[in-house]
Amino acid sequence: MPRTGRRPITAATLLAALCVLATSCTGQSAGTASDDPKADVTLKFWHGWNTPAEVKAIEENIARFEKAHPNIKVEVTGDITDDKVNQALRAGGDKAPDVVSSFSTDSVGKFCNSGALADLNPFLLKSGIDKAKVFPKTLLEYTRFKDDQCTLPLLHDAYGLVYNKTAFTAAGITEPPKTWSQFVADAQALTKSNGDSYDQLGVMPTFHGYETTPMRLVAQWSPTYFAADGSSNLAKDPAFAKMLTAQKDLVAKLGGFEKLERYRAGFGDEWSSAHPFNKGQVVMQIDGEWRAAMAEEAGVGFEVATAPLPVPDDQVDDYGKGYLSGTIMGISSTSRKQNAAWELVKYMTTDTGAVVAFANSIHNVPSTLAALESPDLKVTPALKTFMDIARHPKSNTTPAQPDGGTYQLTFQDFAYRFEKGDVPDLQAGLAATDRQIDTDIAKAK
The missing domain is CATH 3.40.190.10 (Periplasmic binding protein-like II)
Known part of the structure; x- marks a missing residue:
């Protein structure tokens, strides 16, 4: 919106x-x-x-x-x-x-x-x-x-993929990626590195990249945030570890966290015509239904197209879902x-x-x-x-909790540290995050 x-x-x-x-x-x-x-x-x-x-x-x-x-x-x-x-x-x-x-x-x-x-x-x-x-x-x-x-x-x-179709055509890519492995391959093919920076980036994969939040991405793995007893489920549901591992791998393949973050520092405001997608700084943008219309209103000089976000390779039958x-x-x-x-x-x-x-x-x-x-x-x-994403039976959202969105921020803060390389043990880190979420919710109750 x-x-x-x-x-x-x-x-x-x-x-x-x-x-x-x-x-x-x-x-x-x-x-x-x-x-x-x-x-x-x-x-x-x-x-x-x-x-x-x-x-x-x-x-x-x-x-x-x-x-x-x-x-x-x-x-x-x-x-x-x-x-x-x-x-x-x-x-x-x-x-x-x-x-x-x-x-x-x-x-x-x-x-x-x-x-x-x-x-x-x-x-x-x-x-x-x-x-x-x-x-x-x-x-x-x-x-x-x-x-x-x-x-x-x-x-x-609904959240999906907004992409520069003109850049796709120039790179010989004929359709949007449906699986995560295709997404990674396309992001690499669309990236034009220039020393410590980029002339063009396939996608900004870091979690500070506007709408590229952990919650948006993990939705493609159909996660279960809380167990039947109400306890936080991040460590027990493999969806979270799989998403975090896949995202960190993509960060590495596109140049590494520090290089990407330096490039991101030069992006324009998310809600202005200077958005990096409008400027051709990124080719694919994880975003909501408003982005394509805003890009066209900004008068971009390329063809804008949309698609659902890719799904894990072992969930290809669920393609079309989203957050x-x-x-x-x-x-x-x-x-x-x-x-x-x-x-x-x-x-x-x-x-x-x-x-x-x-x-x-x-x-x-x-x-x-x-x-x-x-x-x-x-x-x-x-x-x-995006209407089709909204109708998809596997599309999902983050569940309501008495602490509001604090549990999501706790998860997001952990994801920030993991993508940066500050978490030596992913499973232990997720378990510690679960304990913090459970403590915060208990206090809210």
Whole structure:
């Protein structure tokens, strides 16, 4: 999702946010909300989008909602970080938002577990909405924690491969790689080294390379993050060690960690026209559905194409799967206008016309089954790739936990150290990471 306002999330930020939300919020529960949704009311809606096109798309959606609900006015505040949302939900009061959206599905477990956001199940029930028939299964998984559906999906993101087809043709490569070994071979063939730097790099494989995170890559191995008893499963599931080993091998084959990181230091901003993919500095980019559209809007001088990410060689039958994430939307548990707030959430997350219009405006994958099949959806060949990834039965996401995304940051920090060569024993390191994750989750509970 093209969101220039997205900030890097650090472990310290998440832990601080968790402390802010450690005290259960008080307010109307979903089952006791008594405000009249037909009364004249003004709602405060906070979101994180901040580019002109995104802000315009939000304003247009809100305008359509207000036309359909003339008694409800919506005060919209954009460019809001999760930190600000967390603090405001904890404080409550007249200045706090009634409705919030967040780019981070990692926050769902924390939002639900702390009671910061109201459980939406009673609202869905009152409205006669069967969520299993409205939303894809994976989206419901990342918008709830256990049985608490404290958020709903508001568009979603699928991750795949965006590539410079012109460079592929020049290198004699006729199709995108389907297996990891093909991916490695293509990355090497597309790389043009120049001493301590590169004239062109097949792909930036290091975990600091924008969307090339451990979570995106390991999704191709279909991992199980937690065992049946709830304990961290990184050391026991071979998927994690296999991914880390394959990624480190690719780093070595493309010149080594230090050389790659020096090259990466010269990259432009991820959300600007100076993105390294746009500049031809990298040929293949692991990214979301927005990247192809943003490259074309930047006026690149080459043909842009998309494909699913490659899969391990022994999982070739699963080609087409990928990592799924998205934007979430919920109602403050301290809001005294929850029934009216539900009308806004219901409209933006379940109304097919609203979802399709918003998806068309910001080049995202729709988040409802009906919207995915809508004839009004503008489906480019590039977007179709990501829609197919979103529909793939083996596509997966990171599970919600009460510590939010802290467990993912712990895994990511370990991956940073491993790719750099600072981990002498991979299995022992994964086991230690498991113990840290279990400790953090126990504290959060």
